[in-house]
Amino acid sequence: MISSDAIVSAFDQAGYRVTQPRRALARLIEARAGHFTAEELLRDSRRSRLGLARATVFRSLETLTELGLIERIDLPSGEHAFVACEAAHHHHVVCSRCGRSTDVGDGGIGQVVAELARRSGYRIDSHRLELFGLCPICQTELERKH
Amino acid sequence: MISSDAIVSAFDQAGYRVTQPRRALARLIEARAGHFTAEELLRDSRRSRLGLARATVFRSLETLTELGLIERIDLPSGEHAFVACEAAHHHHVVCSRCGRSTDVGDGGIGQVVAELARRSGYRIDSHRLELFGLCPICQTELERKH
DNA sequence: ATTTTTGCAAACCTTTTGCATGGAA
DNA sequence: TTCCATGCAAAAGGTTTGCAAAAAT
Numbered sequence: 001m002i003s004s005d006a007i008v009s010a011f012d013q014a015g016y017r018v019t020q021p022r023r024a025l026a027r028l029i030e031a032r033a034g035h036f037t038a039e040e041l042l043r044d045s046r047r048s049r050l051g052l053a054r055a056t057v058f059r060s061l062e063t064l065t066e067l068g069l070i071e072r073i074d075l076p077s078g079e080h081a082f083v084a085c086e087a088a089h090h091h092h093v094v095c096s097r098c099g100r101s102t103d104v105g106d107g108g109i110g111q112v113v114a115e116l117a118r119r120s121g122y123r124i125d126s127h128r129l130e131l132f133g134l135c136p137i138c139q140t141e142l143e144r145k146h
Numbered sequence: 147m148i149s150s151d152a153i154v155s156a157f158d159q160a161g162y163r164v165t166q167p168r169r170a171l172a173r174l175i176e177a178r179a180g181h182f183t184a185e186e187l188l189r190d191s192r193r194s195r196l197g198l199a200r201a202t203v204f205r206s207l208e209t210l211t212e213l214g215l216i217e218r219i220d221l222p223s224g225e226h227a228f229v230a231c232e233a234a235h236h237h238h239v240v241c242s243r244c245g246r247s248t249d250v251g252d253g254g255i256g257q258v259v260a261e262l263a264r265r266s267g268y269r270i271d272s273h274r275l276e277l278f279g280l281c282p283i284c285q286t287e288l289e290r291k292h
Numbered sequence: 293a294t295t296t297t298t299g300c301a302a303a304c305c306t307t308t309t310g311c312a313t314g315g316a317a
Numbered sequence: 318t319t320c321c322a323t324g325c326a327a328a329a330g331g332t333t334t335g336c337a338a339a340a341a342t
Contacts, residue, residue, distance in 0.1 A: 016321085016322090017315085017316050017317070017320095017321060017322065018316080019315070019316070019321090019322060019323080020315085020323095021322080021323065021324095022322090037306095038306080038307080039305085039306075051324095052323090052324090053323060053324045053325070054306095054307085054324090054325090055307090055308075055309080055323075055324070055325080056322080056323060056324075058306090058307060058308075059308095059322080059323090072224065074220040074224075076272070076274075078218065078220075078226065080224065080306085080307095091262070093262065093263075093266045093268045093270065095268065096271065102266050102268065104262045104265055104266050105265070107258045107259075107261045107262040107265065108257070108258050108261060109255070109258045111254070112253045112254050112255045112258055113253075113277065115253045115254060116237070116239065116250045116253040116277060117239075117279070119250055119251070119253065120239045120248050120250050121281070121282040122239045122241065122248065122277070122279045122280060122281050122282065123279045123280040123285055124239065124277050124278070124279035125242065125278055125279040125280070126222065126277075126278045126279070127275065127276065127277045127278065128222075128274075128275070128276045128277075128278075129273065129274070129275045129276075130273065130274045130275075131259065131262060131263075131268070131270050131272075131273045132270070132271055132272045132273065132274075133263070133268045133269045133270035133271040133272070134268060134269040134271070135267070135268050136267040136268065139269055162296085162297090163295090163296060163297065163340085163341050163342070164341080165296090165297060165298080165340070165341065166298095166340080166341095167297080167298065167299095168297090183331095184331080184332080185330090185331075197299095198298090198299090199298065199299045199300070200299090200300090200331095200332085200333095201298075201299070201300080201301095201332090201333075201334080202297080202298060202299075204331095204332060204333075205297085205298090205333095226331085226332095
């Protein structure tokens with residue numbers, strides 16, 4: 001969950017121009033609770049008659065990724081999606097039912113990585129942990145159905 | 147690292163036919179030390195005049211993934227690659243210089259996942275940990291250059 | 293002989309690029 | 318007014334699909 005204002009300010013502070021398409025995209029991202037793909041934003045922009053160009057969406061997503069406001073994740077299906085996130089090193093839990101996602105911190109994974117480095121002999125420079133499951137809301141909803 | 151025989155047997159035991167293209171592909175996979183993309187196998191097959199069809203490569207990779215002999219990973223660049231692997235739950239360390247990859251076990255990540263589940267309130271069903279760094283061989287080679 | 297698998301080509305989908313126009317600073 | 322960003326359209330990748338021909342059982 002991230003505010004469109006935060007996105008717009010990030011563009012601004014990084015020296016990028018604050019344009020209408022970028023404002024519009026920021027709002028579309030804010031409106032999406034969970035993860036989203038470029039295609040979904042594009043559809044949203046058409047539906048709300050903002051009519052962003054395909055290239056603009058891709059270019060903005062790239063910039064936002066560089067700025068660290070969103071992060072690209074790979075869903076189990078192989079799709080490329082993005083999630084809004086905080087800058088510090090962290091990981092995401094993604095709900096496989098509704099797509100909502102939450103940042104989680106380190107959780108002690110540093111030790112695990114160190115252990116695996118020792119075991120494999122590799123010098124590990126980066127890692128990516130992606131977690132998939134059911135968010136609290138979806139858990140409740142599913143229970144209610146029984 | 148996996149033998150082409152193991153791949154061929156896997157096709158056989160799963161009830162798939164053992165065909166020339168599948169044998170050829172098995173050898174190409176065996177020949178690749180690290181990870182590989184569909185495109186790379188396709189190039190290899192042209193270079194060695196095996197002339198596998200694009201569709202055959204994709205279809206075989208899909209089957210092998212279902213059989214659990216290879217696993218699809220997402221490189222930091224966003225490329226889709228595959229690595230040969232054992233069936234049990236595990237993770238991969240991928241060398242960002244040469245592409246070699248090694249299976250590593252759990253390394254205690256179960257506890258980390260449990261901790262992150264507790265913290266986020268999600269019910270975590272699956273996770274994916276990808277590690278990137280330098281393999282022992284590349285470490286040695288880089289040191290030699292100094 | 294039967295059924296699966298292949299090869300080909302075309303379709304499809306996602307992402308990138310070049311360039312003229314329009315908008316922000 | 319000067320650059321940066323956009324839109325468009327085309328190109329570029331990567332992956333999938335339908336179907337007739339070929340190969341495996």
